[in-house]
Amino acid sequence: MLVSLSDVLIPARKEKYAVGSFNVINLEYAIGIVEAAEELKSPVILQISPSILQIYRFAPIISACKKLAIASSVPVCLHLDHGKDFNTVAKVFCLGFSSVMYDGSLLSFEENVNITSSLVNLAHLHGISVEAEIGIVGKDEEDLSKKTYPQSKATDVEEAARFTEKTKIDALAVSVGNIHGVNTPNIQLNIPLLQDLHHSLKIPLVLHGSSGVIDSSIQSAIENGICKINVATRIINQVNRCLLDHYQDKTHFHHHKELTNEIILTVKKEVKNRINLFGSSNRA
Ligand SMILES: [Zn+2]
Numbered sequence: 001m002l003v004s005l006s007d008v009l010i011p012a013r014k015e016k017y018a019v020g021s022f023n024v025i026n027l028e029y030a031i032g033i034v035e036a037a038e039e040l041k042s043p044v045i046l047q048i049s050p051s052i053l054q055i056y057r058f059a060p061i062i063s064a065c066k067k068l069a070i071a072s073s074v075p076v077c078l079h080l081d082h083g084k085d086f087n088t089v090a091k092v093f094c095l096g097f098s099s100v101m102y103d104g105s106l107l108s109f110e111e112n113v114n115i116t117s118s119l120v121n122l123a124h125l126h127g128i129s130v131e132a133e134i135g136i137v138g139k140d141e142e143d144l145s146k147k148t149y150p151q152s153k154a155t156d157v158e159e160a161a162r163f164t165e166k167t168k169i170d171a172l173a174v175s176v177g178n179i180h181g182v183n184t185p186n187i188q189l190n191i192p193l194l195q196d197l198h199h200s201l202k203i204p205l206v207l208h209g210s211s212g213v214i215d216s217s218i219q220s221a222i223e224n225g226i227c228k229i230n231v232a233t234r235i236i237n238q239v240n241r242c243l244l245d246h247y248q249d250k251t252h253f254h255h256h257k258e259l260t261n262e263i264i265l266t267v268k269k270e271v272k273n274r275i276n277l278f279g280s281s282n283r284a
Contacts, residue, residue: 182212
């Protein structure tokens with residue numbers, strides 16, 4: 001069934017588990033993610049970034065994901081990942097998303113408050129949840145060499161509390177040592193900072209960039225208020241390995257049909273691994 005972000009995160013916060021939010025790159029990913037959640041009886045979040053929406057001309061990928069969510073035996077939230085401007089986010093309200101992230105983390109505090117508040121008012125009228133970000137979750141250095149991206153900035157507890165109070169958001173993405181796009185898990189999160197945020201904010205907290213974080217630190221984060229965990233790089237890396245293996249085997253003709261199925265199975269295996277770590281199985 002299709003549900004909002006709050007529908008899956010409020011019970012997660014209470015019971016101290018996290019719901020995986022997995023990036024949909026194409027239909028193979030969407031099927032693999034939903035089937036993994038169904039087999040483990042876990043709620044799940046399908047998240048799509050604006051760049052993927054553009055590649056797929058918006059409606060086809062959204063319609064497919066929405067249909068998968070509605071037909072699913074578990075709660076599935078359809079979430080916009082990193083909406084960067086008011087128009088992009090407002091546009092998807094009518095297209096079937098049950099949740100959006102507005103990322104105003106690079107704006108001034110006042111601008112971030114103003115745009116986020118306007119979007120929250122509009123979203124809540126449609127029964128849609130809103131995630132926002134305070135502090136900056138940066139990108140891995142390898143990515144930084146390709147295009148400019150600001151350095152990480154840790155979330156300030158007092159600023160996050162004021163932001164949450166003013167905007168009435170449903171979930172907050174925090175910067176506690178996490179970085180986007182890290183290939184090898186070697187990061188230990190700043191758990192004391194997370195504890196302060198958890199006690200001050202009283203809303204579900206979101207961890208972006210989980211692929212670079214070691215599993216034991218992810219578990220401590222879940223104990224301390226992280227209820228939504230975004231996963232992209234880790235799964236993309238597994239799919240890349242699958243593609244390389246597939247094409248390195250030159251003994252037979254490669255039909256895309258075979259590859260499609262291999263990608264679904266690869267995504268499914270990795271999503272199950274993360275759902276088990278996040279503790280959300282048998283919660284649906
Ligand atoms: Zn992110």
